[in-house]
């Protein structure tokens with residue numbers, strides 16, 4: 612019965628290419644976590660389902676959407692924050708809400724790992740969770756909240772709607788070292804980025820489309836500062852940077868025109884990286900003022916479809932991160948950049964499918980996992 616249905620986006624969504632056929636659903640979550648599972652348990656594992664909470668908490672997805680919408684109206688940076696949060700969760704040991712846990716005895720928090728220190732949006736997830744606990748106690752997982760909130764955020768940012776299975780359960784661990792080692796670095800070359808995504812089952816095409824998420828949000832100077840003057844010890848800027856764009860980034864990041872600083876009306880819940888933790892993630896100089904500075908992305912400019920301007924900018928050498936601009940370094944990925952720059956609906960469709968796949972990575976389903984009462988603490 613799954614094959615023929617088409618999921619229409621809720622009427623409040625206005626995205627143009629907002630139809631994704633349910634034919635596109637993988638028949639099962641892409642890679643169910645089989646860690647530490649004996650074969651009998653594997654047989655009894657439940658699958659994710661479409662509208663998993665239809666009886667236990669039918670209003671769950673509406674509540675998530677309403678709270679995301681509310682926060683988005685107050686602070687437009689909520690949508691990018693939630694999309695990035697879900698990516699950082701799903702990439703490390705799957706979509707199990709591991710990224711949301713606070714440090715506790717015997718538990719090193721992923722939040723404190725350098726690549727995660729600029730994550731935001733935790734407060735929005737907690738607000739959703741506490742409302743859901745009022746409405747249907749101990750039913751809806753933080754892992755589901757995270758991917759659904761990210762999906763709704765994509766729509767609010769002008770991206771495509773995509774249907775999601777639910778029924779994920781929360782993990783009871785957080786993987787700080789793994790987050791440090793395995794989250795892609797903004798300084799990585801293309802081969803490294805592709806290998807990192809390929810190890811989670813993503814093709815080159817899917818990887819190029821997922822990076823289209825960088826159409827929205829805020830990038831701090833510290834993540835691209837090393838491209839501006841002395842790239843990889845060469846004493847010259849990153850040669851792949853457009854010269855005018857280089858000037859802009861330099862003036863924004865070092866000049867006296869600091870009006871762009873990231874004084875966002877946001878509580879990030881995390882402090883800047885201690886210098887001792889500078890790593891492959893934080894290259895170059897990171898004075899405290901530089902920690903603060905950054906550029907809000909305006910790739911999503913009015914009149915330009917979600918994603919299109921990001922890819923057009925890469926064609927012009929105007930990617931913020933080395934990892935972004937590297938998509939142009941190889942013919943294979945460059946071909947997809949060109950295709951998405953020309954055809955916004957092709958991108959939106961590919962992005963929707965890749966986000967569905969990302970949201971299904973290594974999920975925990977009953978009888979594994981738990982439902983937390985508070986997303987930052989193990990139940």
Ligand code: HEM
Pocket residue numbers: 688690691692694695698729730731795796797798804821822824825827828829830831832834905932934
């Ligand atoms: C090679 C892969 C990737 C790298 C190296 C990377 C790195 C980064 C970095 C360094 C930032 C800036 C954070 C800051 O300044 O605070 C950022 C922002 C962001 N990333 Fe990625 N990212 C990658 C892939 C992705 C993917 C696959 C997604 C989602 C599907 C994503 C979504 C976002 C979003 C939405 C933002 C803006 C966040 C905000 O404004 O709060 N990124 N990314």
Ligand SMILES: [Ca+2]
Pocket residue numbers: 699700701702703704705706707708709710
């Ligand atoms: Ca995780």
